Amino acid sequence: MKKEIAAVVFFLKRLIKKAEKLEAEKVDLFVERLTVALQEKFRGHWYTDNPSKGQAFRCIRVNRFHKEDAELLRACVESGVQYTDLGLPKELTLWVDPGQVCCRYGERNLAFTVASFSSDDSDDKEDVTKKVTSAVERVTSDYHSGSSSDEDNGCREPRYITGFSHRPPYQQSLLCHRMAGHVPVFCGDRGDSRRHVVLAQ
Incomplete structure (x- = not known):
C-alpha cells in the first residue's frame, strides 16, 4: 500500500x-x-x-x-x-x-x-x-490547452462505444445513462455478439 x-x-x-x-x-x-x-x-x-x-x-x-x-x-x-x-x-x-x-x-x-x-x-x-x-x-x-473533454470539440458525429457485453444488463443500462452530458439513443444488441451504445451529442 x-x-x-x-x-x-x-x-x-x-x-x-x-x-x-x-x-x-x-x-x-x-x-x-x-x-x-x-x-x-x-x-x-x-x-x-x-x-x-x-x-x-x-x-x-x-x-x-x-x-x-x-x-x-x-x-x-x-x-x-x-x-x-x-x-x-x-x-x-x-x-x-x-x-x-x-x-x-x-x-x-x-x-x-x-x-x-x-x-x-x-x-x-x-x-x-x-x-x-x-x-x-x-x-x-x-x-494546458484549457479545454475539457466535455467541451465542444467541433465533432458532432455519434460515437459508438463497444465492450459492454462483459457486463450484466443492469450495469449496461446504468453505464448508458451515466454518461454525463449525453442522451442515450440506443443501447442493446445490434445483431452481433457485441453491445453498442450510440450517443447523441
Missing part, C-alpha cells in the same frame, strides 16, 4: 508543481498530509488478493460534478492550502489499487498506468519515477 500511495502522491505533487501556484514548502506540507489521509482511508480497504475490490472507495476523482475530492480537500485544510491553488485538471480520476496506480484525465479518455509494482520488492525506483513523470506530461500537455 505504501508504494502505491507514494506513487499517486508523487504524481499529484508533480502536477501541482507544474501549475506553479504554490510555494515548494506548501506543496511539501500538502503531500505529507495527503499521504497520511490516504493511508488512513485505505487501511482496511486494501485487498492484495483481489485488487479491484474497494477500487471505487480508493478512487481519487475530480470532475464537473465532483469538483473537490474529500482526501485532497482534507490535505488542503490540514496544510493551509486553498484547493483551487492545487491547479489540478478539471477532470481527473486516479485509481490506487494493490500493484498499480492508473489515471484517466477527461471523462472520455482511456485510462493509463501511472505506476505498477510487482509482488517482489525489487522495484526499480528510477523506473517508477520515469513512468510517473511521463504520466504527468501526458496529463498536462492536454490540460
